Amino acid sequence: MKPRTSSEDDSNEGDNGDSGEAEDDHDYSDEARDEKGMKIPPESKTWLIGSVCYSNAEDAHKLMHWKHELMSWVDANLEQGGYMTPKKVKKRRKWEQGRKDKLVDKILKKWIEEGVMRQLFKKHKDDIDKAHNKNTSARFLR
Numbered sequence: 001m002k003p004r005t006s007s008e009d010d011s012n013e014g015d016n017g018d019s020g021e022a023e024d025d026h027d028y029s030d031e032a033r034d035e036k037g038m039k040i041p042p043e044s045k046t047w048l049i050g051s052v053c054y055s056n057a058e059d060a061h062k063l064m065h066w067k068h069e070l071m072s073w074v075d076a077n078l079e080q081g082g083y084m085t086p087k088k089v090k091k092r093r094k095w096e097q098g099r100k101d102k103l104v105d106k107i108l109k110k111w112i113e114e115g116v117m118r119q120l121f122k123k124h125k126d127d128i129d130k131a132h133n134k135n136t137s138a139r140f141l142r
Helices: 006-011 051-064 066-080 086-092 097-113 116-133
Strands: none
Touching (some): 066 116
């Protein structure tokens, strides 16, 4: 997805002088759905938007996927911490749930003591604040 420039705006207008919005004849009935059951259009779908909407869409998209971003971060840090070696994963499969919970508590306690949880929260809060306080006038985005 990229913002349209003014020269693209004119070149994308249809012969009938419409606003240049892409025709959407695609039937999404067989397409994947998101976690809310909304149909996900293919990557080839063209979205025609201006620079302000593009910037807002980027922020909204990032905020919508914060859970995925956080899970990716957790996975990477567990891997880096040596918790995800095949040997350790195989060993943990035999553990009772209570023992697994204690390991999770130990890891979380370490991350809290190291300030990692505070940093993660601050980053997420900063992303929300940035989107909330964003100037939506196009002249400030150039």
